[in-house]
Amino acid sequence: MSTPVPVSLESGLxxxxxxKQLVQAVFAADITAAAIAAPFDEEDGSLLAVPxxxxxxxxxxxxGITFPSDLSISDVTSSQAVEPTRSDIESDILSASFAPQETNNATIALYEGLPLAGAGALPAIxxxxxxxxxxxxxxxxxRLLFIGLDYGDDGGEIYVVKFMPRARLTNREDEQWARSTETQRPVTFNAYRDSALGTSCRNWVDGPGWRALAA
Structure with a gap:
């Protein structure tokens, strides 16, 4: 009789x-701007310039940046069961919340509902x-673009990117003026489905450090 091989609980660790997203960046554009199609170089996975x-x-x-997800489930209950006998997703709403600390063209426009470019946009700082x-x-x-940066064991960059092609302001918190803290303009945007892209949020993970994990 052969001795069974012990199961290793650490083999999948x-x-x-x-x-981690050690550095995060948020970029905003008017809905008329071109959508983000491919943020990475196909050859080496390096991050391309923001359009x-x-x-x-x-x-x-x-x-940092928080991405709340409001998931609503509709359950069917039955007399013969103690748990739901059917569950369906009624709504799944993705949001992005962040509190800018700078007073610049993007933060004012997002908070006040102004255009980011063209007629009605703020001039240069x-x-x-x-x-x-x-x-x-x-x-x-x-259009909202979120980029997070981490590093692999070899020091190579690993990027996590989210692109909301059709986002709309759904909440803004108080703008406070005080000696003790910087002026913030916290905002929350909901992601809506873009008919051209067929999604409310497109995600990527790539970078030289990410590709090194396949070696």
Missing amino acids: HTEYIR DGYLPVGYTTDD GTAWQWDRASSPRNPFR
């Missing part, structure tokens, strides 16, 4: 697969800015 029309949000608070609170507020759709 990989510390090199544990990821024109996408403005950087800049520094955000230590909380350092020139006089003026905008009015609208009597009938507009809430335009935006």
Whole structure:
């Protein structure tokens, strides 16, 4: 009788697969800007330049970027069972929340509902800015690009990218002026399905450090 081979509970454990987003970046564009098609170089996985029309949000608070997912389930219960006999997803809403710390073209436009480019957009930083609170507020759709950066064991870059091709402001928290803290303009955007791309959010993971894991 052969001796059974002991089962190793550690064979599926990989510390090199544990990821953090050490640096995060948010870019915003008007809905008329070109959608992000391929953020990486096909040959080596390096990150390509962000297209024109996408403005950087800049520094955000230590909380970084949060992507809440509001999942609603509809259950069918039956007299003969103690658990639901059928469950269906009724809604699945993806959001993105972040609190910008900079006062720049992107943060003001996202918070106030202004265009990011073209007529009505704020001019360059350092020139006089003026905008009015609208009597009938507009809430335009935006394109939002989120990029997270980590490093592999060999020091190579590993990027996690989310692209919301059709996002809309659904909440903004108070703008506070105080000596003790920087002026923040916290916002939350919901992702909506883009008919051309067929999705509300497209995701990528790539980079030289990621590809090194296949070696």
